Amino acid sequence: MRFATFGCWNNSNNTKDENKPYFNDVIDTFNRLDKDSTDFVVVTGDNYYPKKIKTDKGKYSVFDDTHFSNGFNKLKSIEKQVYLLMGNHDLQYENWENPEEPKEPKEPKEPKELKETEETSLVNPDKCHIINKIITESNSIPNIDIKTKIFIEENNLFIFLNTNYFDTSIKMEDCNSIYENEQEKQEEKGKTEQEEKQDEEGKMMEYIKKIKSDINKKIKSDNSNIQNVFIFGHHPIYASKQKTTQTQNKIKSQQFNKHGIELIYDICSEFTTTRVYYICADVHQYQSSTLEITKDNKTITIPQYVVGTGGAKLDDCVADNTVMNRKMYDEFGIKYTRNDDCKTEYGYLSV
Numbered sequence: 001m002r003f004a005t006f007g008c009w010n011n012s013n014n015t016k017d018e019n020k021p022y023f024n025d026v027i028d029t030f031n032r033l034d035k036d037s038t039d040f041v042v043v044t045g046d047n048y049y050p051k052k053i054k055t056d057k058g059k060y061s062v063f064d065d066t067h068f069s070n071g072f073n074k075l076k077s078i079e080k081q082v083y084l085l086m087g088n089h090d091l092q093y094e095n096w097e098n099p100e101e102p103k104e105p106k107e108p109k110e111p112k113e114l115k116e117t118e119e120t121s122l123v124n125p126d127k128c129h130i131i132n133k134i135i136t137e138s139n140s141i142p143n144i145d146i147k148t149k150i151f152i153e154e155n156n157l158f159i160f161l162n163t164n165y166f167d168t169s170i171k172m173e174d175c176n177s178i179y180e181n182e183q184e185k186q187e188e189k190g191k192t193e194q195e196e197k198q199d200e201e202g203k204m205m206e207y208i209k210k211i212k213s214d215i216n217k218k219i220k221s222d223n224s225n226i227q228n229v230f231i232f233g234h235h236p237i238y239a240s241k242q243k244t245t246q247t248q249n250k251i252k253s254q255q256f257n258k259h260g261i262e263l264i265y266d267i268c269s270e271f272t273t274t275r276v277y278y279i280c281a282d283v284h285q286y287q288s289s290t291l292e293i294t295k296d297n298k299t300i301t302i303p304q305y306v307v308g309t310g311g312a313k314l315d316d317c318v319a320d321n322t323v324m325n326r327k328m329y330d331e332f333g334i335k336y337t338r339n340d341d342c343k344t345e346y347g348y349l350s351v
Helices: 021-031 065-076 129-139 174-179 193-219 256-272
Strands: 003-006 015-018 040-045 051-055 057-064 079-083 150-153 154-162 229-230 239-246 249-255 275-280 287-294 298-307 323-328 332-339
Touching: 021 065, 057 065, 057 174, 065 129, 129 174, 150 193, 150 229, 154 193, 174 193, 229 256, 239 287, 239 332, 256 287, 256 298, 256 332
Parallel strands: 003 040, 040 079, 154 229, 229 275, 275 298
Antiparallel strands: 051 057, 150 154, 239 249, 287 298, 287 332, 323 332
16 A cells, blocks of 8 residues: 655645646655555645735735635645645635735625525634635535544544644634534634633544544454554644754754644554554645654553645755653653754655
8 A cells, every 4th residue: 555645735826827736746745656556645734825915004814716726736746636735824814805906895695594404604704714715616626525533444543633723823723613524503702712712622532533433433344454544634733844944953843732732642542553653734835743742651652754845935954853751731752853854844654
């Protein structure tokens, strides 16, 4: 069996020219060299980056339908099954109209009278414009699958995680609900920040419980002898990158919250005699590392591959190999060792 994977790809700002983003080269190379021998492709999120425009009034993100569709049409050309995960940029709120462009005045609409049987969403569709477009576009392309979470093929278990639940840096509950197809039918006005935080944590815990249950059901219903477990997500469990400025080189780290780390630990603990790998994106480079996660004097080891090289602007590699070894969240000891092969090149990982 063979599969390919990458993430962080459909970037309308990072192009050689208006009609040829760097992502095109990645897919052209894949179609030429590896398509015939590849069974499927996993895209690990950040499926669209709006144009960034600076004006006197501030910075804006502008959605461009042409760039968006060009990217998905190129993905369609793979002609293989594509499993599409969501990243933080897919679920973040974005300004998708250029504030500098004059708008035609709109005629006021008569309020719609709702029937008792009609369901309405309280989510502002403009605020979640990107995920709505991704869902619509993906559903129109037969080889793109955004719904599959777990499957077994040739004694290999594949698990696709929505790691946005474990990213504490973004507010995305309502856009994530659209992706998970579980929109809340409750009034959000008047909620305190603490109440909103509790709602998000409740959703995350429900998600974790369901993922664990689904994995157990899948294993019990399949007679395969699992030899490898491949876990995919958008965010790294832990990773480092370097931001180079005119005055300094600053090393930044990105990591799961406590519940995300515990989920990985629990999954790996179920497969003590099976090889488990974690593959992700988010950091815009190729990076191979090893993570050791310790809880209650028990350590699990998991190789991690960051493949955020699909077409977004690349991040610098840390100048030397990084070892992070410390206690996190009062429960877990985590040792992170980055291997030698960090690359700042566009491409995909073939496994």
